[in-house]
Amino acid sequence: xxxxxxxxxxxxxxxxxxxxxxxxxxxxxxxxxxxxxxxxxxxxxxxxxxxxxxxxxxxxxxxxxxxxxxxxxxxxxxxxxxxxxxxxxxxxxxxxxxxxxxxxxxxxxxxxxxxxxxxxxxxxxxxxxxxxxxxxxxxxxxxxxxxxxxxxxxxxxxxxxxxxxxxxxxxxxxxxxxxxxxxxxxxxxxxxxxxxxxxxxxxxxxxxxxxxxxxxxxxxxxxxxxxxxxxxxxxxxxxxxxxxxxxxxxxxxxxxxxxxxxxxxxxxxxxxxxxxxxxxxxxxxxxxxxxxxxxxxxxxxxxxxxxxxxxxxxxxxxxxxxxxxxxxxxxxxxxxxxxxxxxxxxxxxxxxxxxxxxxxxxxxxxxxxxxxxxxxxxxxxxxxxxxxxxxxxxxxxxxxxxxxxxxxxxxxxxxxxxxxxxxxxxxxxxxxx
Numbered sequence: 001x002x003x004x005x006x007x008x009x010x011x012x013x014x015x016x017x018x019x020x021x022x023x024x025x026x027x028x029x030x031x032x033x034x035x036x037x038x039x040x041x042x043x044x045x046x047x048x049x050x051x052x053x054x055x056x057x058x059x060x061x062x063x064x065x066x067x068x069x070x071x072x073x074x075x076x077x078x079x080x081x082x083x084x085x086x087x088x089x090x091x092x093x094x095x096x097x098x099x100x101x102x103x104x105x106x107x108x109x110x111x112x113x114x115x116x117x118x119x120x121x122x123x124x125x126x127x128x129x130x131x132x133x134x135x136x137x138x139x140x141x142x143x144x145x146x147x148x149x150x151x152x153x154x155x156x157x158x159x160x161x162x163x164x165x166x167x168x169x170x171x172x173x174x175x176x177x178x179x180x181x182x183x184x185x186x187x188x189x190x191x192x193x194x195x196x197x198x199x200x201x202x203x204x205x206x207x208x209x210x211x212x213x214x215x216x217x218x219x220x221x222x223x224x225x226x227x228x229x230x231x232x233x234x235x236x237x238x239x240x241x242x243x244x245x246x247x248x249x250x251x252x253x254x255x256x257x258x259x260x261x262x263x264x265x266x267x268x269x270x271x272x273x274x275x276x277x278x279x280x281x282x283x284x285x286x287x288x289x290x291x292x293x294x295x296x297x298x299x300x301x302x303x304x305x306x307x308x309x310x311x312x313x314x315x316x317x318x319x320x321x322x323x324x325x326x327x328x329x330x331x332x333x334x335x336x337x338x339x340x341x342x343x344x345x346x347x348x349x350x351x352x353x354x355x356x357x358x359x360x361x362x363x364x365x366x367x368x369x370x371x372x373x374x375x376x377x378x379x380x381x382x383x384x385x386x387x388x389x390x391x392x393x394x395x396x397x398x399x400x401x402x403x404x405x406x407x408x409x410x411x412x413x414x415x416x417x418x419x420x421x422x423x424x425x426x427x428x429x430x431x432x433x
Contacts, residue, residue, distance in 0.1 A: 044080055052334070055079045059078050154377065320359055356388050
């Protein structure tokens with residue numbers, strides 16, 4: 001199967017069934033194992049979803065009749081054609097020809113005339129279309145209106161830079177195991193190999209690779225010296241401030257970036273327990289532990305049902321990386337802009353509240369809970385913590401003594417386009433003795 005054929009099918013799964021982009025790619029990439037073609041598929045699918053709200057706006061302007069839902073692969077193909085014309089360096093004639101021909105490969109030759117007409121009309125009318133894009137916020141910023149409105153309301157100073165950052169290619173952030181290798185020595189190795197990079201100003205373990213590499217090409221990855229992890233996520237482990245006698249719980253731990261960082265940063269802790277409901281994601285955690293030569297107690301369970309998995313021994317430190325809207329990591333997961341809805345936010349805040357309440361009982365008096373979400377919405381961050389503190393008199397908010405991010409009432413945010421990281425929120429809560 002060709003790159004455009006597979007890309008149309010991936011987009012069809014997302015548009016029709018709201019399948020996650022990562023899962024759709026795994027399903028369809030098995031039909032094409034050529035690495036160059038796979039890179040093109042990634043570029044096309046991520047690009048179309050990054051600019052979906054602008055591309056669908058253009059498509060609706062040019063279509064005389066709405067395409068049926070069962071032909072979502074043709075909708076995807078139109079968006080692919082528009083993306084190539086507007087954002088890629090492929091010659092226009094080649095992009096149009098290949099996209100039109102893909103309708104044949106999908107078994108829908110009737111769509112060839114339609115696709116050709118739309119793409120050529122876009123070529124002719126692009127100047128006028130750009131004016132209409134500029135006058136329509138959801139198309140101009142390529143975000144759904146409800147996200148734009150919430151960002152404007154909650155982040156009046158930062159919202160333009162947040163939306164702009166969301167539409168960029170994410171940088172490749174590495175986390176070095178500083179127990180095994182110094183950052184200066186590792187960067188010397190990168191310089192010798194001709195790999196462009198720079199050190200993070202946010203975290204001591206962080207390195208930016210200017211031109212992203214495949215994992216197998218990252219020096220030291222297979223040997224366990226290095227992991228891929230956004231700098232914002234690397235802020236979690238240092239906040240736990242662990243001692244050797246501490247027993248740590250990582251809640252919603254898979255796929256394991258924070259668990260492995262805890263073990264790297266605090267190699268002599270008594271025990272780390274990593275709990276997650278997903279067997280598939282816990283397998284990724286186990287693979288990372290094996291690659292890094294680390295050990296954690298892994299438990300597959302619904303974390304909120306503590307009676308099913310907790311042994312009764314309390315924890316000194318708990319990291320709760322709660323399920324959230326993920327609006328802070330849109331540049332890495334652009335399908336969030338399409339799949340996430342405003343109605344889901346209230347359901348997520350209820351889930352976060354339930355997790356906080358249940359996990360709090362597992363913490364020792366004098367212990368510390370780190371609450372984390374990769375969301376920029378106040379309902380999932382400060383408002384969530386304010387509600388928790390008001391209902392738990394033995395809970396006390398602690399200041400995060402640092403200069404990174406943006407200070408809020410009960411924690412700190414990192415902001416895409418402002419900090420060198422994705423968008424994360426952290427809050428420290430101590431349990432009174």
